[in-house]
Amino acid sequence: MSASAPPTRPRPGLRARLALRSLALVYLGMLLLLPLGMVFYRTFESGLGAVWDAMSDPAFTHAFKLTVIVVAIAVPVNTIFGIVCALALVRRGSTRGNGLLNAAIGLPLALSPVIVGLALVLVYGKDGWLGGWLLDHGVRIVFALPGMVLATIVVSLPFVMREVVPVLREIGTDQEQAASTLGASGWQTFRRITLPAIRWGVAYGVVLTTARALGEYGAVAVVSGKIAGRTETLTLHVEERFVSFEPVAAYTAALVLAVLAVLTLLAMNVFKPRTRKEAADGDRSAPGDEAVR
Amino acid sequence: MSAPPPAEGALGLAVPARRARRRRAGWLGLGVSTSYLTVIVLLPVAAVVWKSTGGGGGEFWAAVSNPQAVATLKLTLIASVVVVLINAVFGTLLAWVLVRDRFRGKSVVNALIDLPFALPTIVAGLTLLAIYGPRSPLGANVAYTRIAIGLALLFVTMPFVVRAVQPVLHELDRDMEEAAATLGAGPLTTFRRIVLPTLAPAILSGAALAFGKAVGEFGSVVLITGNIPFQTEVASVHIFGLIETDEPTRAAAMSVVLLAVSLAALLAIDLLERRGRRHER
Numbered sequence: 120m121s122a123s124a125p126p127t128r129p130r131p132g133l134r135a136r137l138a139l140r141s142l143a144l145v146y147l148g149m150l151l152l153l154p155l156g157m158v159f160y161r162t163f164e165s166g167l168g169a170v171w172d173a174m175s176d177p178a179f180t181h182a183f184k185l186t187v188i189v190v191a192i193a194v195p196v197n198t199i200f201g202i203v204c205a206l207a208l209v210r211r212g213s214t215r216g217n218g219l220l221n222a223a224i225g226l227p228l229a230l231s232p233v234i235v236g237l238a239l240v241l242v243y244g245k246d247g248w249l250g251g252w253l254l255d256h257g258v259r260i261v262f263a264l265p266g267m268v269l270a271t272i273v274v275s276l277p278f279v280m281r282e283v284v285p286v287l288r289e290i291g292t293d294q295e296q297a298a299s300t301l302g303a304s305g306w307q308t309f310r311r312i313t314l315p316a317i318r319w320g321v322a323y324g325v326v327l328t329t330a331r332a333l334g335e336y337g338a339v340a341v342v343s344g345k346i347a348g349r350t351e352t353l354t355l356h357v358e359e360r361f362v363s364f365e366p367v368a369a370y371t372a373a374l375v376l377a378v379l380a381v382l383t384l385l386a387m388n389v390f391k392p393r394t395r396k397e398a399a400d401g402d403r404s405a406p407g408d409e410a411v412r
Numbered sequence: 413m414s415a416p417p418p419a420e421g422a423l424g425l426a427v428p429a430r431r432a433r434r435r436r437a438g439w440l441g442l443g444v445s446t447s448y449l450t451v452i453v454l455l456p457v458a459a460v461v462w463k464s465t466g467g468g469g470g471e472f473w474a475a476v477s478n479p480q481a482v483a484t485l486k487l488t489l490i491a492s493v494v495v496v497l498i499n500a501v502f503g504t505l506l507a508w509v510l511v512r513d514r515f516r517g518k519s520v521v522n523a524l525i526d527l528p529f530a531l532p533t534i535v536a537g538l539t540l541l542a543i544y545g546p547r548s549p550l551g552a553n554v555a556y557t558r559i560a561i562g563l564a565l566l567f568v569t570m571p572f573v574v575r576a577v578q579p580v581l582h583e584l585d586r587d588m589e590e591a592a593a594t595l596g597a598g599p600l601t602t603f604r605r606i607v608l609p610t611l612a613p614a615i616l617s618g619a620a621l622a623f624g625k626a627v628g629e630f631g632s633v634v635l636i637t638g639n640i641p642f643q644t645e646v647a648s649v650h651i652f653g654l655i656e657t658d659e660p661t662r663a664a665a666m667s668v669v670l671l672a673v674s675l676a677a678l679l680a681i682d683l684l685e686r687r688g689r690r691h692e693r
Contacts, residue, residue, distance in 0.1 A: 150563075229678065234667040237660070238460045380527070
């Protein structure tokens with residue numbers, strides 16, 4: 120069917136290969152590229168002025184700022200937690216309790232974002248298990264920034280951990296043990312030996328976390344209450360503008376998000392673990408791809 | 413954590429103590445991680461399950477068995493199954509082309525596969541609406557129909573099968589295929605009898621992930637489907653509506669059903685995979 124066809128009948132193999140290639144590329148074009156290109160067209164079809172107006176609208180700038188704030192809190196929190204969690208999973212000398220931890224950290228990805236939002240409201244909302252008590256003490260979570268950050272953290276929870284665990288397993292403990300034998304403290308060993316060794320895994324995990332955090336819609340829509348100009352992130356702004364018949368504003372915000380997504384995509388390809396990239400480029404065999412879910 | 417004098421370590425006396433201390437740090441990390449996850453994940457999920465039983469069994473049943481709820485669940489399941497089947501075929505095809513074929517720009521195409529992971533779901537919905545909506549330049553307006561649901565789900569689940577099959581296909585030894593071809597098997601027979609059985613577990617696990625995503629998808633369907641009850645309203649949109657109209661008990665009941673569906677799918681695939689692995693040995 121491909122290059123492996125014997126040389127006696129190269130033509131049908133070649134024709135089949137070309138047919139398969141075209142089918143695959145047309146499918147991708149119809150599903151991914153054409154729609155994306157169309158957003159560019161729709162954004163700019165009414166001229167640059169309209170786009171500029173949409174981008175200088177206070178609601179847009181507020182939504183943009185809010186998205187940046189949410190991402191700026193959620194990503195570092197998930198990074199630190201992901202590293203701690205990975206170390207706890209791999210470097211404890213025991214696997215007891217790992218199953219529970221793994222299941223708990225992966226659970227949010229098996230849930231609909233709407234259910235994640237509902238779950239958080241049921242605990243931290245005003246009638247929730249903890250929400251009433253928190254409100255009495257002046258802490259408002261649902262329909263406010265803390266809830267949106269929390270929802271974002273939950274939906275992008277496992278990415279750093281999942282990238283760091285295989286790297287930690289691969290590098291082993293020899294160097295860490297040597298450092299500790301030479302008198303390095305736990306923190307020194309981590310900072311000087313472990314962290315430099317896992318940095319690319321962490322970087323890839325951070326990129327995946329950022330992509331998810333930037334784009335989260337469902338969970339944030341539930342916990343934020345979608346209050347325009349107050350609890351509206353960029354993704355919520357896209358929807359709000361679209362349903363209030365302001366397509367240019369919606370497409371502009373969508374385009375900003377799409378550009379950010381393409382930048383993330385580029386970063387993904389820079390930081391993607393080498394083994395996996397080689398598998399994709401066809402250079403060398405590689406282990407299974409489990410990370411991007 | 414202050415370090416003991418290095419001389420001790422050099423003599424090897426303090427190593428077991430250090431190892432014990434590191435393990436203690438590991439257990440502490442496990443404790444902290446688990447507590448943190450309890451507060452932000454386990455407790456909230458428990459709250460959903462608890463809330464769903466809040467009105468007793470009768471109310472739970474009423475919430476999930478009323479005609480509208482049944483319609484959304486049925487639509488969600490059928491749409492997800494159809495989308496996953498299409499994904500299995502085209503995902504395998506894309507993986508095949510990316511691994512076995514050679515052409516210019518292949519690495520760009522390969523990078524593009526991750527786009528649905530990077531693109532916010534609401535933007536995905538809007539992009540599809542831009543080209544397959546009321547003002548479609550192709551004259552293909554499917555907005556507010558069931559085809560739109562399929563399109564949106566297809567978009568967001570596209571990478572799963574490709575990324576699951578790619579590494580396996582890459583590791584696949586071509587000797588068997590060449591042997592089959594030499595023995596007179598046509599390309600189709602070779603694919604069906606040699607390649608497909610090897611790829612099947614990877615296709616299945618990619619399909620399972622895609623199914624899990626499709627069943628709960630919200631952002632990409634919300635704009636393009638119009639959310640018409642009994643016609644284009646999927647389960648997650650139904651749940652969102654119940655939350656907005658302040659009916660958390662019914663929302664929780666639907667959530668539990670949806671959660672059970674995706675967990676059952678993951679479990680079934682896990683069993684299938686295990687059985688497949690046992691057969692191999």
